Amino acid sequence: MKVLITGVAGFIGSKVAERFISEGHKVIGIDNLSGGKLENIPKEVEFLNINLIESSSMSKIPKNLDLILHLAGQSSGEISFHNPIEDLNKNTTSCLNLIKYGIENKIKKFIFASSMSVYGDIDCLTSGVKETAILEPKSCYGISKLSAERYLNVFKNQLPFLSLRMFNVYGPGQDMQNMRQGMVSIFLSQAIKNKKIVIKGSLNRFRDFIYIDDVVECWYKASLNEKVFNQAINIGTGRKTTVKQIIEMIKSITNITEIETIEGTPCDQLGIFSNNKKLAQTLNFTPKVNLTKGLKNFYEWAKENC
Numbered sequence: 001m002k003v004l005i006t007g008v009a010g011f012i013g014s015k016v017a018e019r020f021i022s023e024g025h026k027v028i029g030i031d032n033l034s035g036g037k038l039e040n041i042p043k044e045v046e047f048l049n050i051n052l053i054e055s056s057s058m059s060k061i062p063k064n065l066d067l068i069l070h071l072a073g074q075s076s077g078e079i080s081f082h083n084p085i086e087d088l089n090k091n092t093t094s095c096l097n098l099i100k101y102g103i104e105n106k107i108k109k110f111i112f113a114s115s116m117s118v119y120g121d122i123d124c125l126t127s128g129v130k131e132t133a134i135l136e137p138k139s140c141y142g143i144s145k146l147s148a149e150r151y152l153n154v155f156k157n158q159l160p161f162l163s164l165r166m167f168n169v170y171g172p173g174q175d176m177q178n179m180r181q182g183m184v185s186i187f188l189s190q191a192i193k194n195k196k197i198v199i200k201g202s203l204n205r206f207r208d209f210i211y212i213d214d215v216v217e218c219w220y221k222a223s224l225n226e227k228v229f230n231q232a233i234n235i236g237t238g239r240k241t242t243v244k245q246i247i248e249m250i251k252s253i254t255n256i257t258e259i260e261t262i263e264g265t266p267c268d269q270l271g272i273f274s275n276n277k278k279l280a281q282t283l284n285f286t287p288k289v290n291l292t293k294g295l296k297n298f299y300e301w302a303k304e305n306c
Contacts, residue, residue: 002026002065003223006052006098007072008045009036011174012113012166015212016069016219018042023220028062031072040173052094058101067223068102070095071113073145076181078265080141091144096151102159109229111222114149114163116208116236116272117142128208128240128275131165131232138267149232160229162222167236167274171212171294172301184209187247188299191254192306201264203244208236208273211289211297221283228282236274237287249291253299 003020007013008029013036017027021044029045030052041047050057052072073091074080080087095112102110120136122129137143152161170184179186190197218235222228247259280286289297 001067002028002062003067003069004028004030004061004065005045005069005071006030006094007036007070007113008047009033009038009040010071011040012169012212012215012219013069013071014040014042015173015216016071017045019216019220020223021045028065030061035075035175052097053089055097055100058097061101063105065105066108068098068107068110069219069223070098070110073113074141075115077117077139077141077268078180080139080144081266084140087140088144088147091141092147092151095148099151099155099159103155107159109223110152110159110161111219112148112152112161112163114165114232115142115145116165116167116234116274117269118146118149118165119269119272121270122272128236128238128273129234130275131234131278138269153230156230162229163232164218164222164235165232165274166215167208167210167234167272169212169215170209171298173212174298176302176306183207183243184246184295184298185302187250188254188302189306191250191256192302195256196258196260197247197250197256199243199247199259199261201243201261201268202270203247203261204242204271205268206240206242206271206273207246208239209241209246209291209294210235210237210287211294214287214289218279218283218285221285225283233278233282234274234276235279236276237291238274238276239291240271240273241291246291249295253296
């Protein structure tokens with residue numbers, strides 16, 4: 001197949017591109033390099049430096065493609081409050097432009113990188129949040145992602161889609177310099193460089209941490225599955241981990257002891273983790289890498305890349 005992957009210079013996009021290339025598929029990659037790194041892009045990718053916010057840029061994309069995997073965008077809830085309009089453009093306007101391109105060029109399927117942030121605060125203390133939950137995002141980022149999902153649903157009869165609602169993705173390749181996106185990478189980077197971890201918000205907050213290799217496999221399976229479309233799927237492990245627990249795990253592998261807790265970020269979610277039954281049923285996939293193994297792998301990589 002010929003696959004278009006946006007955000008190809010980013011953490012997840014570059015890894016997804018590698019997976020498709022390893023299976024012999026042709027990858028056209030798009031990125032404006034505002035957040036991603038040129039060195040992340042696999043050499044086999046036909047790379048286009050394009051800003052997807054500009055509708056005129058769509059004419060630069062090849063016409064004879066099979067799939068669109070849209071991973072480009074602004075990915076920090078905290079950053080979204082500093083410039084909501086820019087967040088809206090990067091996460092919603094870019095998607096609308098690609099939807100128009102997809103319809104005009106009869107793309108077989110559009111797969112969108114959505115987020116757990118579309119849920120907001122859900123009562124999921126004992127069971128993970130299902131895709132059918134009421135969506136009440138708390139951040140500008142969550143609103144822009146949900147808006148993109150809604151637009152995809154409007155045009156579903158002309159462009160089949162999947163929204164993959166990713167939870168906390170972590171692992172080798174993550175940007176260790178970005179201190180406003182990626183909970184595990186932020187904590188691990190601080191532990192390695194500063195020998196101290198500063199935590200924004202309560203230690204009782206909880207998340208669902210999923211390793212990058214499992215996320216990539218979900219994207220690949222979702223792309224090849226011709227029977228699953230026009231719906232959202234949670235991409236998570238289905239396991240709840242508190243901030244306190246993840247800190248203790250990081251302390252055990254890095255041997256740091258100094259921890260400081262400060263005021264949290266605006267409208268941060270108290271806690272959320274996925275119900276991943278739909279993932280297992282629709283894509284026949286259950287995440288393979290547990291948090292203990294994933295953190296050790298990440299740490300060994302991070303020591304050389306901080």
